[in-house]
Structures are given as structure tokens and as C-alpha cells.
Amino acid sequence: MRWIAVWRRNFLVWRKLVVASVLSNLADPLILLFGLGYGLGALLPSVEGMSYMAFFAAGTLCSATMFTASFESMFSGFSRMHGQKTWDAILYAPLVIDDVVAGEVVWAASKAWLSGSTILAVAAVAGLASSPLVLLALPVAFLVGLAFAAVGLIMTVLAKNWDFFSFYMTLVMTPMTMISGVFFPADQLPRPIQIVAEVLPLYHGVELVRPLMAGRLPDDALLHVAVLLGYAAAGYAMAITFARRRFSA
């Protein structure tokens, strides 16, 4: 449990900068949710049996969680690892690189969970989620956070400079957001693209959160949870492998 000290270090920084941090993580998704929700929602009849706003709220929860986890693990993580050399300082103490990676992954997932659960709270207040089942979306948000934090940290420990992240953002995250059922149902897309979405983690987060917010238990829930857990575990293992190579070679 040595990684907890790393988590607490990041938490203390966050606490000092909490207003700017929460604002930047929530303003964008909420503006998008209510802007698109009202604007497009007026044009659309119900989507999958719910209002467009409710449909999109579930997508927003997942994509905001994904973006927070990814930004924290990549940009902030790289700044701590490379710019400030905070990881080096931690490694003089009786911690090893595995502890640092674990602390960073769980931290980024925690911050992402806060984004997701705040959006859930706003959605509930706006009357977009009223069933007690929505509480199950909270652990799902953490799991989505873990999956993207772990994958983001692979990018971080492989990165030589900041530009490296643009490739992942532009070539992976943006298209993934388009095809994973965030803005519109994924099954409208051609089958080959659907298959790509099903291999990626975001789709499985959306497939879990949307029914829960509508007050239903999701179909194939175990499969979706397993894919997210798989990304978290495999991403964590790979991040550790590359981090060891970077730090003790």
C-alpha cells in the first residue's frame, strides 16, 4: 500500500487548486450536455425510448470520465514525471516505480470518478436519472476511470515529449468518442465500425451507464465490466513494464 502516499501527494495538490481543476473538468462536458441536449433534443423524438438529453447525459458521463482520466494520467502525469521530476524524488525514498505507477493510475481514476459522479449528480438534479439504480453508475465511472488512466499512463511512460499525446488524442480518443454511442446510438454505424467500438473500452462504459440511468439493469453487464477490468489490468501491467524500462535501464 505504499502507493497511497503517491495518491495523497496528488490529492494535496488538487485540493490546493480545486476550483480551477473542477471547473476545467466539468464546464466543458456540462456546456456540451445542456447545449446539445436542448438544441438537438428539440429536433429529435425520443432516442432508444428516452429523451435525447437523457440519452446524451449517459454518454457525457462516460466521455467526461474518459477525458479526465486521460488528461490527468498523460499531461499532468508527464509533467510530474518529466518536467518536475517528482517521480525521481519519490524513488529516492523506499518506493519503487511500480508504487508510483499504481498511485498515479488510482489517482487519475479518482479524479475521473469525481467528474463522472458530478455529472451524474447534475443529471439527477435535472431529472434525467431518478431510479436508485443510477447509484451503480458510480462504481462503473471509477472502472472507466481506471481503464483510461492505465492506458493513458502507458502513453506517459513511453512519451519523449508533449507532442506524443496528440497522436493518441486525435487518432484514438476523438474517433472512439464518435463511435461508442456517446452522441448517438452506436448501432446506427456500419457493422465493421461497430466491431471496432466493441473492442474499445468507452463503448462498454456507455452500455453500462445508459440503462442504469434509465432505471434498468444493463444487458451483458458482466461482459462490459470484464472488458473495462481487462483494459485496466492489462494497461496497468504494460505501464509498469515500460516504466521499469524507462527508469531503471
Added chain:
Amino acid sequence: MSALRARALRKRYGEAEVVSGVELDVAPGECFGLLGPNGAGKTTTLSMCLGLTHPDGGEIELLGEPVPFRARQARRRVGVVPQFDNLDPDFTVRENLVVYARYFDIPENGIKDRIAGLLDFAGLAGREDARINTLSGGMKRRLTLARALVNDPQLLFMDEPTTGLDPQARHLIWERLRRLTQEGRTLVLTTHFMEEAERLCQRIAIMDRGRIIAAGTPRALIAEHIEAQVVEVHGNGYDAWMERARSLAPRVERAGDTVFVYASDASPVLATLRGQSELSYLHRAASLEDVFLKLTGRDLRD
């Protein structure tokens, strides 16, 4: 038992072997200096001794623990002052120490008094709530030293502890480091300030191109490797004078427009300089820097 022992230490990066068979023996309680030009392999050697970089060959024992195998256990009793400050810029002076203490699992209720003592030691009492970017270079260095002491270490690694500091700040650090050795702690420092090594270190190893090329007390190194007296000469006509000096002293070197004459007795050399108006000169005792330049050469390393 040695506080730090390294045998046949090797490290290769690609084609270049940056550490080639280094042997170290640091006795408990001594201040040991690892000297060498830039790129000699000092920092890599320290990093291997801490278990942070894995050696390609050799054995290390740090405070009785085999490294890297039990490096984590050894680091509980070790402090590190890195070459470049990596204090946490988002934190105050106090927060830097509190957060660092957590990495050592130091109980939080016991840390308050200890931090007050460390800030006192670092000359930062009253600056607890200052942000890192408001501190001077010397203050940051002292805070880094205080941070390295948070776990009350038996041994401290310091990579160029006073590089970039002004003389006042440097003297203050030296005074604190002497206090640490008086407390019985072992110090291992790298430096390329010979004055620093001569003042602080009981024993010195000179490292170049990945190897230890000389080791001993500063006095013994000077006695063993170099003539006792030095005359530095520069001014018009130094070239012609240099030819004369060669017959009067065992070793005569030129660097730029200065001639360095090394001799156990410099009086015949000095006699040729008296009454000269063109040449100015300086007569002094040989220092560690002369040994260093003799052993590692006068060429630039960068």
C-alpha cells in the same frame, strides 16, 4: 563493515560503457568525494548504488543490504540530494517535507517536531509557508538537504551539492555538511569543485571515463601525484621563458597563454622570474585541482 561497497561495477548505454569496473569502499561516518569531469560516470554510479539504475555487472552493498535486490530496504536509511532540485513546486516549504515524510511511512504525529528541527537546520525557520518559487537558489538547496534528512538517514548521497550557488550559500552548505558528519552520518558526494572536496572529504576518488583512476586522502593524492609547488606564469614572451623553465623543473605545461611549472623546489624557477617586467607570476602550493588536471587532462569535456 563498509557503509557502501561496490565491486566491478559496470553500466553500458548502447555502444558506450559509462561505468567500467568501478570499486568503492566508504567507511561508516566518513565523508567520501567522487570527483570527475562532466560525463565521467559519477551520477550513473550513484544511481546504481541507490538501486535506481540496474548495473550490467558487479556487486553493490549499501548499509549491509545487497543492491539492487534489497535497495528499497537500504533506502529507508539513506537520504539523497540530487544534482537538480526537484522540490514540489505546488507545495510550500513545510508541505514539501510533510509529503516527503509520508514516503517513508513516518507517523504523522511525530513529524511536526522533526520538521521544525529540519527547518532550523536548513536556516528556513519562519519560511514554512513560503512557496518554492519564492526561494533563492541557496534556500532551495538547503530545503532539498532538509528533505533528504527527513528519515534521519545514516548515509547521504549528494550529487554536486553546491553547483550553481554563490560563495555565501556554498559556505553555509559546507558548514551544515560538516555538522552532519560530526553527527556520525556517512556522506558520499560528487563534485567538480576541488576546494569543496579538499575542505569536506576525508577520502576522495577521482573518476574519469567510467573508471576510478586515483583514490586516497586529499593530502596523499597531492603527495603521490604531483610536485609540491606550482608557478603560474603569463605575459609577453612566455613562450621563450617556457623553454628555459623546462631545464629547471620536472614538469612544465601550457594552457592557453599561461605556463604551469610544477617542482618540488621552485626556487631556481623563481630566480629566473625576478627582475622580469614582462612576465607576471603566481607561486603557490600544489592543490587537488592540479592533481585532477594532471590525471584527467586539460581538454574541455562537454
